[in-house]
Amino acid sequence: MLIKTQTVDGAAIKRAIEGRDGKMLSSFYNDDAVVRVIDRNNPPSKPREIRGRAAISTFWDDICSRAMIHKVDTTIAEGDSLAFTQACAYPDGTKVFCAAMLELKNGRISRQTVVQAWDE
Amino acid sequence: MRPIETRYARSGDVRIAYQVVGQGSFDLVFVPGFISNLDLQWEDEGYSRLLKRLSAFSRLILFDKRGTGLSDRVDPHRLPTLETRMDDVRAVMDATGSGRAAILGASEGAPMAMLFAATYPERTRALVLYGGYAHFHKWVMPPERLEAFIEAAGTSWGTGATLPNFAPGRVDDTHFTHWWARFERLSASPTAAAALARMNAGIDVRDMLGTINVPTYLIHRRNDARVDPDASRFLARKIPGARLVEISGRDHPIWTGDVDRVADLIEEFLTGEPAVADVERVLAALLVTRIYDTARLGDRLWSERSLRFQENWRTLVGRHGGRIAGTHGELMIARFDGPARAVRCAALLREAAQEIGVASAQGVHVGEVEMRGPPAGLTARVAMQLAAHAERGNILCSRLVAELAAGSGLHFIDAGRISLDELDEPLALVQVTAEQHLEPACRPKPKPAEPATLTARESEVVSLIADGKSNAAIAAELDLSEHTVKRHVANILLKLDLPSRAAAAAFSARHAGPDGP
Numbered sequence: 001m002l003i004k005t006q007t008v009d010g011a012a013i014k015r016a017i018e019g020r021d022g023k024m025l026s027s028f029y030n031d032d033a034v035v036r037v038i039d040r041n042n043p044p045s046k047p048r049e050i051r052g053r054a055a056i057s058t059f060w061d062d063i064c065s066r067a068m069i070h071k072v073d074t075t076i077a078e079g080d081s082l083a084f085t086q087a088c089a090y091p092d093g094t095k096v097f098c099a100a101m102l103e104l105k106n107g108r109i110s111r112q113t114v115v116q117a118w119d120e
Numbered sequence: 121m122r123p124i125e126t127r128y129a130r131s132g133d134v135r136i137a138y139q140v141v142g143q144g145s146f147d148l149v150f151v152p153g154f155i156s157n158l159d160l161q162w163e164d165e166g167y168s169r170l171l172k173r174l175s176a177f178s179r180l181i182l183f184d185k186r187g188t189g190l191s192d193r194v195d196p197h198r199l200p201t202l203e204t205r206m207d208d209v210r211a212v213m214d215a216t217g218s219g220r221a222a223i224l225g226a227s228e229g230a231p232m233a234m235l236f237a238a239t240y241p242e243r244t245r246a247l248v249l250y251g252g253y254a255h256f257h258k259w260v261m262p263p264e265r266l267e268a269f270i271e272a273a274g275t276s277w278g279t280g281a282t283l284p285n286f287a288p289g290r291v292d293d294t295h296f297t298h299w300w301a302r303f304e305r306l307s308a309s310p311t312a313a314a315a316l317a318r319m320n321a322g323i324d325v326r327d328m329l330g331t332i333n334v335p336t337y338l339i340h341r342r343n344d345a346r347v348d349p350d351a352s353r354f355l356a357r358k359i360p361g362a363r364l365v366e367i368s369g370r371d372h373p374i375w376t377g378d379v380d381r382v383a384d385l386i387e388e389f390l391t392g393e394p395a396v397a398d399v400e401r402v403l404a405a406l407l408v409t410r411i412y413d414t415a416r417l418g419d420r421l422w423s424e425r426s427l428r429f430q431e432n433w434r435t436l437v438g439r440h441g442g443r444i445a446g447t448h449g450e451l452m453i454a455r456f457d458g459p460a461r462a463v464r465c466a467a468l469l470r471e472a473a474q475e476i477g478v479a480s481a482q483g484v485h486v487g488e489v490e491m492r493g494p495p496a497g498l499t500a501r502v503a504m505q506l507a508a509h510a511e512r513g514n515i516l517c518s519r520l521v522a523e524l525a526a527g528s529g530l531h532f533i534d535a536g537r538i539s540l541d542e543l544d545e546p547l548a549l550v551q552v553t554a555e556q557h558l559e560p561a562c563r564p565k566p567k568p569a570e571p572a573t574l575t576a577r578e579s580e581v582v583s584l585i586a587d588g589k590s591n592a593a594i595a596a597e598l599d600l601s602e603h604t605v606k607r608h609v610a611n612i613l614l615k616l617d618l619p620s621r622a623a624a625a626a627f628s629a630r631h632a633g634p635d636g637p
Binding site: 037039040041055059061062063065066067068090091092094096116118120 | 127140142143144145146147176177214215216217218219220245392
């Protein structure tokens with residue numbers, strides 16, 4: 001049976017992130033995808049690695065459960081590479097800014113690196 | 121980094137103070153025990169260590185329950201129900217935009233956390249209960265002991281008198297005792313504390329345990345002084361799928377005892393990955409201060425003076441930018457960034473000991489040390505042995521300390537060598553001189569070793585060598601093993617810088633004491 005799946009592109013990612021749709025976001029990844037997060041607690045020499053779709057689903061479920069506003073601003077696509085920036089705000093005013101680089105394989109995300117900075 | 125911001129969430133007509141720290145991808149709400157104060161907790165080393173660990177992998181949400189800490193006061197005669205207080209958790213989560221969070225309930229916070237998980241399963245990612253219970257009278261205190269506790273709290277609240285009930289392992293730590301007294305005063309008024317205690321005594325959530333339907337993890341210290349570990353064993357049986365880990369320790373508050381162990385367990389459960397072993401090894405100078413004189417002073421005077429000295433020790437270590445690394449009986453261990461600071465601190469500690477009237481002996485060594493946990497490892501063991509070896513009033517350092525302190529203006533004199541079991545080579549030692557002398561212009565010739573640098577036992581061995589006795593004969597005479605005698609002989613030769621037994625015999629003859637031949 002053919003399952004119709006959403007094409008992974010800048011517009012789809014923007015829609016899913018801004019709509020806090022964790023399920024949709026998780027469906028964009030290959031089963032063996034890796035997400036690397038670099039931030040204050042996870043420095044470049046020891047980034048946090050989230051491996052496999054199950055762990056990535058939990059990651060997005062956690063993030064999407066937060067009542068916050070996400071705005072995906074700039075999306076650049078070139079071949080199998082995709083990049084975007086994302087500005088987020090918590091209800092108490094705390095802001096987070098992320099830049100993400102993605103590599104696609106067979107139309108799904110296989111590798112993603114997120115660099116984020118928080119108000120603190 | 122800006123100071124941590126305290127904000128207020130509205131829960132009904134009451135304002136609940138909260139703080140958010142950390143940048144993790146999931147939220148962790150910490151429900152504190154009996155009393156709390158958001159500002160004060162950062163001032164305690166153990167508490168801030170725990171919060172830093174937890175906020176390293178989560179977005180940690182902290183709050184003071186209504187009636188406590190920085191939250192609105194409530195009429196102590198009409199305290200809110202457990203349900204109302206639980207709803208404060210929801211209010212704080214709403215204010216922080218947390219749709220779903222892991223809930224960590226410690227001690228009295230555990231029943232609240234359980235009630236939250238049972239009421240709002242869709243908002244509970246997981247439940248972690250530390251030192252928790254479902255029924256107060258059964259596992260914390262029977263009614264008669266509660267009345268005594270409340271009565272005592274009524275007369276001595278704010279003095280830290282409740283500490284032995286919670287953390288008996290810290291009662292001798294005056295710094296912590298003072299902090300605890302402030303913790304009492306700044307967390308609740310005496311009337312509120314008594315009312316809170318009475319209200320907590322009414323806690324019984326046994327009936328709802330079966331309805332908790334989220335991943336649950338229980339941690340309890342095996343000899344917990346406040347809450348019987350059976351309380352968590354009961355929870356483990358009644359909460360579907362709950363897992364219990366019992367760890368060593370007796371101090372009850374989650375921020376006392378081995379905080380890293382607790383943080384490791386929580387991190388592993390919530391992230392699914394073991395905490396990355398925090399192998400923070402740094403190059404540091406360790407100062408070990410030993411005080412003694414119990415026999416001379418008698419127990420009462422000794423305990424007064426040793427407490428006074430410990431207070432001085434904490435102050436002086438802090439003033440020199442050091443960190444308290446721990447105490448081992450009468451050994452006090454402090455860590456410094458540089459050896460000169462450690463030595464300067466040691467010199468002032470020596471003076472403090474003299475003023476107070478206790479004997480001090482100190483050791484300083486430099487090496488890599490673990491940032492985490494109590495002082496252990498080779499550097500710590502060497503520094504402790506130096507302190508054990510130092511004579512009254514002396515500060516004995518490895519020569520490395522003197523070399524690294526070059527240019528600091530500190531002066532050292534050679535103090536021979538010491539053989540330590542764990543080191544292949546004998547360790548070269550120096551001793552800190554009391555004063556910096558002007559002159560002499562030329563370096564004095566190294567003083568010939570004096571028999572005084574030998575221990576009493578070594579002196580005995582030397583004189584027996586001088587009598588021409590073999591190791592076996594000396595061992596028999598002194599009631600030691602031959603191996604021990606061999607070790608003494610090796611130490612003697614090292615200390616006196618002599619090539620052979622014959623030379624030691626000759627030395628002994630030259631340095632015969634007043635009672636000698």
